[in-house]
Amino acid sequence: MAEIDDTDHLAVLRELQSEFQHLLLLADPEAPVISCGSWTVGELAEHLGSVHVWAAGKVIGERVSVETSSVSAGPSPVAAVGARYAASAQTLHEALTSVSADHRCQTLIGEGPASFWSRRQSHETLIHLWDLSTAQDAAMPSVAQEIWADCVDEVVTVMHPRQIQLDRVAAPDLPVRLIAEDVQREWQLGSAPEKSPSAVISGQAAELALLLWGRGELGELSVSGDRSRVEVMLATALTP
Numbered sequence: 001m002a003e004i005d006d007t008d009h010l011a012v013l014r015e016l017q018s019e020f021q022h023l024l025l026l027a028d029p030e031a032p033v034i035s036c037g038s039w040t041v042g043e044l045a046e047h048l049g050s051v052h053v054w055a056a057g058k059v060i061g062e063r064v065s066v067e068t069s070s071v072s073a074g075p076s077p078v079a080a081v082g083a084r085y086a087a088s089a090q091t092l093h094e095a096l097t098s099v100s101a102d103h104r105c106q107t108l109i110g111e112g113p114a115s116f117w118s119r120r121q122s123h124e125t126l127i128h129l130w131d132l133s134t135a136q137d138a139a140m141p142s143v144a145q146e147i148w149a150d151c152v153d154e155v156v157t158v159m160h161p162r163q164i165q166l167d168r169v170a171a172p173d174l175p176v177r178l179i180a181e182d183v184q185r186e187w188q189l190g191s192a193p194e195k196s197p198s199a200v201i202s203g204q205a206a207e208l209a210l211l212l213w214g215r216g217e218l219g220e221l222s223v224s225g226d227r228s229r230v231e232v233m234l235a236t237a238l239t240p
Contacts, residue, residue, distance in 0.1 A: 009118035010101075013125060021085055029077050033135040045132075048124065053065070058117060102114070108120070120158075122147070145204070152208045155239060159240070163237055163240070175195055176199050178202075179201070201218075201222070201230060
């Protein structure tokens with residue numbers, strides 16, 4: 001499968017933000033989001049919005065703020081939460097479209113292209129869109145399998161290695177192989193590709209992505225090899 005290019009990441013981000021905002025306007029801000037611990041829907045929206053603004057600052061190289069006084073007051077708490085999120089999403093969009101995809105900026109793994117943030121925020125929004133959908137007991141909006149697969153790829157190549165580098169988790173002795181059967185892609189989680197995996201997890205790309213982000217259940221996937229090693233790995237903080 002061809003990699004998703006930088007332009008597509010930006011378009012994907014915009015679409016996912018739109019879906020999140022749409023669901024947000026249908027939600028009770030005080031409703032619990034079980035997949036995010038003690039958070040409510042309102043707190044989830046504030047979190048995602050703040051991450052968008054923070055990322056915008058990384059893109060343009062300076063601290064960014066959103067004027068919320070004009071959007072905090074609204075006809076209802078639902079409208080106010082939705083308006084604040086929309087303002088934050090727009091701030092990120094403006095930052096990303098104000099520079100080229102290869103504009104050099106600070107990323108989570110050192111200096112890199114601004115396109116890093118289009119991809120990172122796409123996946124951040126994707127996972128929290130799932131959180132919001134689940135909290136409302138609503139159907140998850142349709143998302144291409146390749147986007148879910150790219151989310152898996154980011155965990156394997158960026159997020160988990162960064163967790164190890166920051167000493168938040170220990171590097172596993174042996175890797176675990178992940179196979180996304182719907183897009184015919186596979187990865188080695190936790191070690192160099194030349195090492196033989198201790199176990200293999202197979203399933204749909206979305207199932208793998210949700211598993212790695214602590215939202216899915218191992219029992220929903222096919223596992224061969226040392227299952228106990230897989231369970232230990234999944235119990236660690238693979239992502240922030």
